[in-house]
Amino acid sequence: MSNLPSSQTAVPQTHPLVKGEVGPGCAKTDPIVIADSVTRQFGGLKAVDVAHLEIPRGKITALIGPNGAGKTTMFNLLTGFDKPNTGTWEFDGKSLAGVPAFKVARAGMVRTFQLTKSLGRLSVLQNMLLGATGQRGEGLFSSLVKPLWRKQEEENTARADDLLARFKLDAKREDYAASLSGGQRKLLEMARALMSNPELIMLDEPMAGVNPALTQSLLGHIKNLKDDGTSVLFVEHDMHMVMHISDWVIVMAEGRVVAEGPPETVMKDPAVIDAYLGAHHDEDLGDLMEDGPNPVLEAERKAREAHPEIEAEHEAAGYAEPVTPASREEEQR
Amino acid sequence: MDWGNIFGNAVGEIISPTTAAYALAAIGLGVHFGYTGLLNFGQAAFLLIGAYAFAIPTLAGAPIIVAVLSAIICSVIFAFILGIPTLRLRADYLAIVTIASAEVVRYIVTTTGLTDFTGAANGLSGFKGTFAAINPIPQGTYGFGPFTYNEYDWWVRIVGWALVILASVLVFLLMRSPWGRVVKGIREDEDAVRSLGKNVYSYKMQALVIGGVMGSVAGIVFILPRAVQPANYTTGLTFFIWTIMLLGGAATIFGPIVGSMIFWVVLSLTQGILYGAIESGALTFISTTQAGQIRFILVGVALMLLVIFRPQGIFGNKKELSFSV
Known part of the structure; x- marks a missing residue:
């Protein structure tokens, strides 16, 4: 949690979008959204714990992070669909903390949903x-x-x-x-959000479940939005897409902003690699099963040692040897 | 069996004030459920409030316009009482609150402590004077065949059906407008509508009030040919109105009207035939009282069959319901 390695690299970086030094929570030259100490707790879990966050105006900003990093919760908080425990944020200079969702939308901050919400029985x-x-x-x-x-x-x-x-x-x-098909619904939802001429459009996983051909056209639409002067904030899992279209990437993990920066450099940030991809990101998970330390097999082995009687029972019940990757492969053959 | 009489009675139900009252209540319920997606299981309460809020001031000597306004205002207040705590919550909460509050108001008017106002279990009667006084039809009997009524009965029918037409036109105008688009959007997914900058809570409240006022006016039409009886306003009444609405088609203009006509004609026919069969000795194993109950068992079965096999009703759009969203 708090002992995540800092994303600061040895040499302080600068970027035209950023006032001062690039780093998590850095100030932007022209922010459209500024959020301060936003927290949201679900029971014992702090889903969102963002000290400071600024989203640049007129750019495409990607919000990435592993599952459960709090991206969608952050979306819900900013757009008034959920209430934070603490925190303030402003959009275009207007404070929007505690403002109901429909007023947020009217202010020019329109969102779409991860699970598409097309209104089925309307044309x-x-x-x-x-x-x-x-x-x-x-x-x-x-x-x-x-x-x-x-x-x-x-x-x-x-x-x-x-x-x-x-x-x-x-x-x-x-x-x-x-x-409509799933992908067409995504398109419809985005087009519908654009009907209001939003200042900032927030897309929650616009590419999820969309086929590659349609992805290309969606990407084009998002780029067009920027050309029309709309700011875009989107949540996405597809790294290639993030690299391809975003001007700025904000990385969340366990509720915090752990890194941000332009896409080329942020992906090399060790904090991102650790948080987002895990320590084994460059290894095949299948290989991990075979050779590396495998917690599941380890636990099974320890259990067998501690309770030899279980094994006897298993044998009596006609169970085969404990399943290992090797024996599994044999089975498959 | 006197078939002429049986069919005469059944045909008479087509334009009876009771049919009009049920149609009106079903139109209101259509605004709630069919268009806005509000699960109102307490439409009977709106009829009850309309009936009492009309009858009590009238018996106290108020002019008819005051009595009607009182019925409308009371139903608006009731809609707010129901809506303020529940419309922010999920749809099912409204269903629970409406079904409970419908029973609450029925028990309140039945309380003996309020006998002076509500007549408790005996209900109220003798409130027809002000309505009859504005009847422009001269005294006499008019009509032909089964549609032969005196001047008061015609007056009730004319006013009742005029109100049904008025309500239908109102619903038509509302639902073709952007306002109607918003409430239909709320029926589909209120979060999506919220994300587009619409005040969902306010629209749901407006729809609840409009449908409730229609229910309340239906309550007035319902009591004009009879007395106010608290026993009429059980949950059974609510479910008859639901049957009528679903029979015709929930989100349709003519559905509630035709649904109500079919409902009452069928009830009248089955009653006539069953009673006739019992009196002529063809049916020996049930009494006329039991036959009356059997008809309502059939209503329940019909409601189930309807929801299973033709959920869109008579006028509903099959295509609209064929998508499972």
Whole structure:
């Protein structure tokens, strides 16, 4: 936990995005989100414990880390879907701590979900239109008078069609969202989030479960977002993709920010290699079973030594020898 | 058996004020469940509140407009009481709270301590004067065949069905608008709608109030041809309304109306046929009282069959339900 090796390399590094020295929690020249001492505890587990975090404006920032590192929890906290135990954060200079999720979205910080939330029994177009903000027809009384919102609805529809065409979903316009494939739903969710012209779009594992061909087009869309001036923060497991499109990488492990930096250097950071890939990252796990220290087999061996009677029982019950990689291979043959 | 009479009664149910009241309550429930996804298992409570909040002021001498407003305001307050603590929670909590509170209000009006206000178990009667007084139809009997009624009965039917049409038009206008899109989105996944900047809590509350007011007005229509009887507002009533809504199709405009008509025609037909068979000696092993109960057993079976084999109802879109999201 706290004894994770520091990510500081011998020579202090600098980067144009960073004010001062590069390192976990470093200050950015132009941050869009600044978070301070954000913690979230689930029982005895501190899922998020971030002392300071800044996300650069107008860039693509990747948030990576092993499973259970607190990435999604951090997303939920920043977007108001979860309440932190402590902490403050501001978005574009406005404090958003304790602000409900819908107001966070209205402020221009829109998120997608790891498990896609397409609205199945609404058409693709309806899904898109739901993303538009400031709709007059969404008021209870104004909704009854169509002339009040017809024009705005037409404008929103035109925008939605435009986005659907960009995301190659225009052929599916009238279909129910539930009839889309998993990858198309991811596209729809991203396109829907863009309907509100967000300042910052937060994508929670946009590539999970998407086939490689679609991944390429998703990557293109994310890059286009940056070109349009939108800041992007995304959680991802696919390292190649992270290397490929992100300008900045923030690494979380066990709730903390353990390293950050540009993708080329952050991957070489020993803290990242340890935290993210584990100490055995350059070994095949299969090899580990055969030769290296294997805790499971070790425990089995110790148990046999301590309780020889078990073995006798096993033999009596007709069990084979304890399973070893060698015997397993034999079985497979 | 007097088949003419049996069919006459059944056909008469099509436009009866009770059918209109159930249709209205089912339209309100459709706003709750069909469009917004709110599991309201206490629609009977809204009818009860409408009935008592209309009858009590009327008996105290209030003009009809005050009595109707009282019914509407009381149901709005009740919707807030139900919604404020539960709408922030998962959908199932609302289901538990509504079913419990429907029983709570029924026990409250049955309390003997409130006999002066609610008539306790005897209920209330004698509140039809103000409604009859604004009847523009001259005294007499009108109509043909099974649709022959006096001026009061026609007046109740006209007002009841006018309210049904009004409610349907309101639901149609709401649901084709962006407002309707938001509540339908909430039905599908409220977190997604929240992430798009919509105040989900507020929309759920609005939907709860709208459907509740429709239930309350249905409560007024329901008591105009009869007396207020607390025994009418058991959970059974709620489940009849659910059956009607599911029969027609939960998120449809005409579903609740046609569902209510079919429900009451079938109930009337089965009653007529069973009673006829018992009286003529064809059925000997049950009494007429038991026959009355059997009809409602059949309603339960019909509800189950409906949910299993035709969950979209008569008007519902099969395609819409064929996706398991």
